[in-house]
Amino acid sequence: MTSVLGLDRVTVGYGEGTVLSDVSLDIAPGSALCLLGRNGVGKTTLVKTVVGLLRPRHGQVLFEGVEVTAKPPNQRARMGIGYVPQGRLVFPQLTVRENLLVGLEALAGGKAGALSEVLDLFPVLGEMSGRVAGMLSGGQQQQLAIGRALVARPKLLILDEPTEGIQPSIVIEIRAVLRKIREETGVSMLLAEQFLDFASGLADHYCVLDGGIVAMNSSAAELDRPAVLDLLAV
Numbered sequence: 001m002t003s004v005l006g007l008d009r010v011t012v013g014y015g016e017g018t019v020l021s022d023v024s025l026d027i028a029p030g031s032a033l034c035l036l037g038r039n040g041v042g043k044t045t046l047v048k049t050v051v052g053l054l055r056p057r058h059g060q061v062l063f064e065g066v067e068v069t070a071k072p073p074n075q076r077a078r079m080g081i082g083y084v085p086q087g088r089l090v091f092p093q094l095t096v097r098e099n100l101l102v103g104l105e106a107l108a109g110g111k112a113g114a115l116s117e118v119l120d121l122f123p124v125l126g127e128m129s130g131r132v133a134g135m136l137s138g139g140q141q142q143q144l145a146i147g148r149a150l151v152a153r154p155k156l157l158i159l160d161e162p163t164e165g166i167q168p169s170i171v172i173e174i175r176a177v178l179r180k181i182r183e184e185t186g187v188s189m190l191l192a193e194q195f196l197d198f199a200s201g202l203a204d205h206y207c208v209l210d211g212g213i214v215a216m217n218s219s220a221a222e223l224d225r226p227a228v229l230d231l232l233a234v
């Protein structure tokens with residue numbers, strides 16, 4: 001079966017500097033991969049390479065078997081890559097509803113049905129629909145950022161540290177919603193995360209980045225938790 005996402009020996013960095021060397025990974029359709037690693041190891045760098053915000057120095061990025069290495073982010077979005085950036089970048093001046101409509105517009109022939117699905121997943125977005133997004137709490141903004149990606153009905157949903165700076169009770173809520181999204185939509189997922197606790201039970205596969213390479217690649221069933229925690233310890 002063709003992977004939804006494939007990275008083939010990707011080397012990427014900034015200027016002369018290299019952050020990741022020869023990184024390869026695959027996500028099978030419908031499955032979820034968690035990308036773990038300490039702060040600064042290159043999770044966001046990898047995510048940006050997948051989304052098209054960074055161009056690798058070597059290697060290929062494939063989406064559903066199609067090479068997208070040279071394609072711009074908007075084209076990848078239209079192909080079905082949904083992106084929730086680190087720091088939940090919502091449009092603070094727009095209302096919740098307007099933010100969601102931006103996500104809908106991003107998809108050619110966007111389906112309004114997707115909007116009500118998202119409101120079912122995140123009831124708080126319906127309650128706050130007329131509120132300006134900048135006034136929402138961090139957890140609500142994160143739900144909005146995820147909802148905005150989902151209204152475009154992506155095939156691959158990419159989340160970059162969705163729990164960063166969010167209070168524990170909301171983290172639990174977001175975790176529950178991600179599980180629900182997987183169960184109900186069958187979307188594939190790439191989750192960049194610093195903490196194994198949050199990611200446990202959410203992914204089918206775990207990759208740990210360390211020293212610019214994939215230091216560990218394991219199925220959820222065979223995951224050596226102590227070894228992962230070792231790699232994540234500062």
Ligand SMILES: Nc1ncnc2c1ncn2[C@@H]1O[C@H](COP(=O)(O)OP(=O)(O)O)[C@@H](O)[C@H]1O
Nearest residue numbers: 014015019037038039040041042043044045046
């Ligand atoms: N725009 C940039 N220019 C130069 N270096 C960067 C830039 N963004 C990130 N880096 C560096 O690349 C490395 C990986 O960063 P990043 O991918 O953000 O890590 P993570 O998401 O795992 O915390 C870090 O050393 C960081 O300082």
Ligand SMILES: [Mg+2]
Nearest residue numbers: 043044086161
């Ligand atoms: Mg990051």
